[in-house]
Amino acid sequence: MSLSKQYQSVREEIQRATLRALRKEESVKLIAVSKTFPSEDIRTLYQLGQRDFGENYVQEWAQKTLDLADCQEIVWHIIGHVQSNKTRLVAEHAHWLHTLDRLKLARRLNEQRSHHLPPLNVLIEINIAQDSGKHGIHPDEMLPLAKEVLLLNHLKLRGLMCVAQQTKDTSLIREQFKQMQALLQELALLSPDIDTLSMGMSQDMLLAIESGSTMVRIGSAIFGQRTYSS
């Protein structure tokens, strides 16, 4: 199937799942995860009206921001782990960071974000699978970190992000998504800007939409299998 056909089919799937969950159609945003795919693919989707794109690797993404400088309405979401020495590009060119997991990172981004730009939207990444090999913080660390982040003027805390456990056990995935939904409600008591739950990938997006996700991050179902060359 062509890229544009796959894209349309994912959009329709999201739309159906959203309506089935008795949610408003515009309540779930599709983030097209374009990591490892060329800038031309992003441009193809941009021409079809897609605006939100997710990237994992700061260097790769930096090149794409140059290739696509003319696509002025692109909204860039950084969804990969960010090392402290790579924050400047994120602070200068990203619109969203989904993987905030430590105060040091927040403080650096806050210092480096230009006063001429709107605040960087950030999501706290929760290690909901409690897997030591995964990034993100323990749920108990959420409120202490959030309270500090809310003091930083050039960041705007919008909510939470997670990667659920990779398993065929859908009840386990659903349970993790429900925990995220409960955590978001707790977080929302701290600030009126909290409105975003980034969860759901190609394999589990339907479960995520049922459980209140407001951003699904979809890569392979749109662009095809990734091959990593090093």
Ligand SMILES: *Cc1c(COP(=O)(O)O)cnc(C)c1O
């Ligand atoms: C790569 C990636 C995605 C997209 O995954 P697919 O399974 O290809 O849809 C979503 N979220 C994160 C954090 C990723 O790294």
